[in-house]
Amino acid sequence: MTSCPLPTPPSRYPAVTLAHGGGGTLTGDLIRRIFLPAFGAPTPTLRDAAPVPGATDPARLVLTTDSHVVRPIEFPGGDIGKLSVTGTVNDLLVSGARPLALTAGFILEEGLPLETLRRIVDSMAAEAASIGVPVLTGDTKTVERAGDPPGLYINTAGLGELVIDPPPAPENIVPGDAILLTGDIARHGMAVMGARHDLAFAEPLASDCANLAPPLLDLYSSGIPVHAARDPTRGGVGGALCELAAASGHDFEITEQTLPILPPVRTACDLLGFDPLYVANEGCALLLVPAPSVPAALDLLRRHPATAQTTPIGRVLSPSPSPTVLSLTALGTRRRLTPPPGEQLPRIC
């Protein structure tokens, strides 16, 4: 007979078992050993839900959610933990919101080494702390292992508060708006591709995985109008532009030569047959601003490391019943961009 609240600490398992997701002492053990040291103590008064600090205006709250299934779970420039924070935070930011809080839902595959889980969770916590957004509450489930090696899925939902009025949205786009791109493209997709298939690129490629909180919050508080914003993740810059054009009802035009792309990334894309316009990014944004605001926007964004490369890549043309994104290629030809049916690389984020 043992006493209820003070069970013998379970022996230290080296890897996740199905029982770690059972909500009992083994789940508690994960929480005490891995989650609490990373994310901090839970609130003393609530167990099933946690109070949200820092909200000021209930009419300006926004919610988002993103599940992350990237494989491999660790790759040059990031890991599924960091990505689960930056992805959701960037979704709030491009919606015009300051991130207030995140939730974390873990689905762990049986056999995942606890040391791997600890690295992922620590990475997640470090990224959240660098942004100043708390991971307020979490949940842990376990499932049988699907692949080799065992991995995990992370859902992060995010609560934010709008800080720019009107918030960026395709409906605000007008002819003449400039299309700015805040960083070089296709790095995330090619870095994950290289890590997944153990490709020995001549120069190592690292994902651009990063949060855009400092530059975008600075931009929103500057008074510079931002008509629309989008993070070109799955489907890349090409997919995001097609979506924005369709949602706004305007034709767009871009000049491909203006798109920043690192030489090794271009080489990798060429060799492997990927169009960099459609390769996923995880640390840049497309921002549509009125033409007269471009100098001020560039000046502000280029002062931030995450957006130091910001450059105009195109502009919004006239309204159209059949909105098209026209791309001027390096060869001087024009191509219409088509929305991708799916991601060229499955499980990219």
Place this chain on the structure above:
Amino acid sequence: MTSCPLPTPPSRYPAVTLAHGGGGTLTGDLIRRIFLPAFGAPTPTLRDAAPVPGATDPARLVLTTDSHVVRPIEFPGGDIGKLSVTGTVNDLLVSGARPLALTAGFILEEGLPLETLRRIVDSMAAEAASIGVPVLTGDTKTVERAGDPPGLYINTAGLGELVIDPPPAPENIVPGDAILLTGDIARHGMAVMGARHDLAFAEPLASDCANLAPPLLDLYSSGIPVHAARDPTRGGVGGALCELAAASGHDFEITEQTLPILPPVRTACDLLGFDPLYVANEGCALLLVPAPSVPAALDLLRRHPATAQTTPIGRVLSPSPSPTVLSLTALGTRRRLTPPPGEQLPRIC
């Protein structure tokens, strides 16, 4: 050359492919065919995050998250879609909050029939609509199939607003508090067990999967103090009581004969060797109220169908450095309940 925003509608796939999670036109197809008809149109002005309606006091917001991995995904009395709504809504409710909004993150296994997905999503939407809580925003990812048949995981995060002050929390528990249980126990676990292993029970068992919004919101607005509340899901009533006792620093005492349990559920537990005290529930709550408030609480709760069977099952004893849950068994003996290491059935919710 095709135009950007009006691609040829993709052919009707009968089942999920990895490309359905790529964020392109196939993901859009799922959204248009399955998610929008169920959950309604997204907000016109925001795409990556959705505004939250109905919040009034930013100081009283709470967040929760829950991933659902139950297998099979459909079982008597519910399915993973309904469960993903009731589970998260009940977590908000037992924290003292009115649910304001949910998010839905889907991870779909390749090969999941779209008709199955539609049934699950429709069930989720119907449950959310019955509570009056919107599913505001979602995300879809795809992964390779892990088992047979292919299934899905659903994360739901929930935002709520506290409606009782102080909110229920173990810290409020005092000696003499009555422990109420709002329904019969062990039905969810045994129903899922039966469905998973195709057991032919003499009488069919259905999960108790249900949301507790009507009775708990009624209780919170009644003025009756609720010192603590917990939904005894994974780990069952026994696990939840051990957690509450430990968190409160008090000994508890329950009388096992007072626990409502349907005869076929008891028979199934006996035959299969499960202790019903530790079998998962998905539609009942443990409520700790001051002894003088018991008659009023019972009167109120028994008027609601979901809590019509509410009954006192025990009481809080004195503070203890080593809190124990003592159970008086049907045989007249006493046993100390121990917290379970894991759930007896993996993937129960």
